[in-house]
Amino acid sequence: MSDHSSTYEPTNGFTRWLDERLPIMRLMHGQFIDFPTPRNLNYLWTFGAILTFCLAIQLITGIVLAMHFIPHGDFAFASVEHIMRDVNWGDLIRYTHFVGASMFFLAAYIHMFRGLYFGSYKSPREIIWILGVLIILCMIITAFMGYSLVWGQMSFWAVTVITNLFTAIPIVGESITQWIWGGYSVGDPTLNRLFSLHYLFPFIIVALVALHIWALHVVGSNNPTGVEPKTENDSVSFYPYYVIKDSFATMVFALLFAWFVFYAPNYLGHSDNFIEANPLQTPPHIVPEWYFLPFYAILRAIPDKLLGVVTMMAAICVLFIIPWLDTSKIRSTRYRPLLKPFFWLFVITCLVLGYCGAKSPDYRFVEMADTQKYTSKAAAVSAKEEILSKNKHADLEIIESINSKEITYDLKNTKFKLTNQVLSLLLTFYYFAFFFAIMPIVGLIETPHKLPGSIAESVLGKSSADKAQ
Ligand code: HEM
Incomplete structure (x- = not known):
């Protein structure tokens, strides 16, 4: 531990005796008092x-x-x-x-x-x-x-x-x-x-x-x-x-x-x-505890099992090397105007990844669709086939709804969707980009704000800090 002089004074015979043999009280005093x-x-x-x-x-x-x-x-x-x-x-x-x-x-x-x-x-x-x-x-x-x-x-x-x-x-x-x-x-x-x-x-x-x-x-x-x-x-x-x-x-x-x-x-x-x-009996949705959800979302974002596991492990292990990925000489983000927005985006990314981890992989965050109503199932099916004959990739679904008087068939034609898996993948990309691209590049190109001359100056103001010295 650091070698700074301790003000520890044994107060009685026992503590003096102990201090000469095992200076544990002196160590504690130096580390947690002085x-x-x-x-x-x-x-x-x-x-x-x-x-x-x-x-x-x-x-x-x-x-x-x-x-x-x-x-x-x-x-x-x-x-x-x-x-x-x-x-x-x-x-x-x-x-x-x-x-x-x-x-x-x-x-x-x-x-x-x-x-x-x-x-x-x-x-x-x-x-x-x-x-x-x-x-x-x-x-x-x-x-x-x-x-x-x-x-x-x-x-x-x-x-x-x-x-x-x-x-x-x-x-x-x-x-x-x-x-x-x-x-x-x-x-x-x-x-x-x-x-x-x-x-x-x-x-x-x-x-x-x-x-x-x-x-x-x-x-x-x-x-x-x-x-x-x-x-x-x-x-x-x-x-x-x-x-x-x-x-x-x-x-x-x-x-x-x-x-x-x-x-x-x-x-x-x-x-x-x-x-x-x-x-x-498998439960309908297997979800981990909240504190694992961002990692779970990363795991599921990758369609390949082995690659998913590797990516999830990498999400934690990348933290080991960030002291060498960050190229800036300035420590505190307070004085780093360019990094600051990227940092907060990173925080939001982790939170949204957690949210994604809690939802099923095919959950749709955003969906834009045209819906046509049909009174018979046959009509809905033939309309579906007609659309499919023009565009075989169309995302179509027939939804049966029953109200008190009649049954209707809605043909839903989804034009745009943002599924959980796609969003998780985008966020995973940003997660790694923050460490491997943003940290190294921003550190090189950013002009930081002026740092205070000393800690005392930052809290007491320049003149008071000078006086106190
Ligand atoms: C059981 C869990 C942990 C305990 C009990 C613990 C305890 C502490 C204590 C007592 C301090 C000094 C007070 C403070 O700066 O808040 C400290 C500082 C620190 N801890 Fe932890 N810690 C834990 C987990 C972690 C983790 C998971 C990380 C990062 C991956 C971490 C990184 C740091 C760093 C970088 C400092 C120095 C902070 C500074 O000087 O600004 N710690 N830790």
Whole structure:
């Protein structure tokens, strides 16, 4: 960790004794009390603390849930119901864990977009960013495995869909998939190993978070200006300033969290997961949890299975290399007039991709059609054939409508349609273009706004900053 002198003074015999043998209190004091932190951090910088809070909540509630959960195909669903009905405070613990997963992803996505906007991935913070990408990958794997444990219809079929993706790997795909399943389909052995790994991964995340914060404390926090602290006047000590700010933000976040837990615990879930897993009946629409929807939309946008999987993986893995894709010397998008609109378009793209992920692939966002009414089916069919004889690609559909007196047949001739798949494909294209074209090119051609001389100047104004120095 960074080598700055600590003001730590052991206060009694025991802490003096400990300090001479294991200076852990000195280390903590240096990192979380004295630590010099830019004086201009806004509330977006509280999400690191909020994420730590979420991780702790997931660990505590998860360990208690595991005491009552039975990882067996015949009992898993019932054991979850047992937790909800019979275990003391079981419903609260389970809902906190379930809602907690959503809150964790919400905070992680805000934290990531913050990093993107303010260029926190740039030198010298590349390792912090890369560790962050590893954390989000582990979070995705953990959340997916946790969702499967409920062994409801959506759990079971989500596991089936996702594990089936491995079959797309040429030659060995089939064998790998069966190895993961522990059989010829998703079943008991699969559930057992998902449970075991779901318990393991959060501890890997804890280790990665420790490295993440270590790396952060070597180089120090970025800040909204992207200008590094130059004098002591640019920083304040972590305690009390940011301890108070982080605690306040965490409490406000906890209020939103509690609102969902107490008033709408199932709002973010899917009703099909209240039905026990049935390998013989596929649900009409298999949709993942909201936090996976943009990736799901990318997967489905590509008509080829293997290419879809590769594109979806690439959508996450591209994040590893953005410190080297962004060619600009300026960190904060605040001073980058050309990048700014592209950045916000990127945010909208991710949100709309999420929306696309929730709709069926053939859903039509925009449709323009001529409709002719016919009173007999034969007339509608012959009109359809006539149009088809002139244009064999025409998109025609006969819709039968019954009102109180008569049956009518509408011949719908669709002239233009924007389907979910086409829109998802366009958005996927922009997603990658942002990283591979916009980031490198804009960085080279843009004329940035003038940066403030120092952090102190940006918050106190030039003359006050000079006086304070
Ligand atoms: C369990 C999940 C995570 C935890 C507990 C966590 C924790 C933290 C903490 C405490 C900080 C310092 C405070 C702050 O800047 O907000 C931080 C900074 C940072 N995190 Fe994370 N983080 C997590 C996930 C991620 C992810 C997924 C990414 C990106 C892919 C990421 C990228 C960063 C970056 C770049 C910084 C430096 C920000 C700056 O100095 O401006 N983190 N993280």
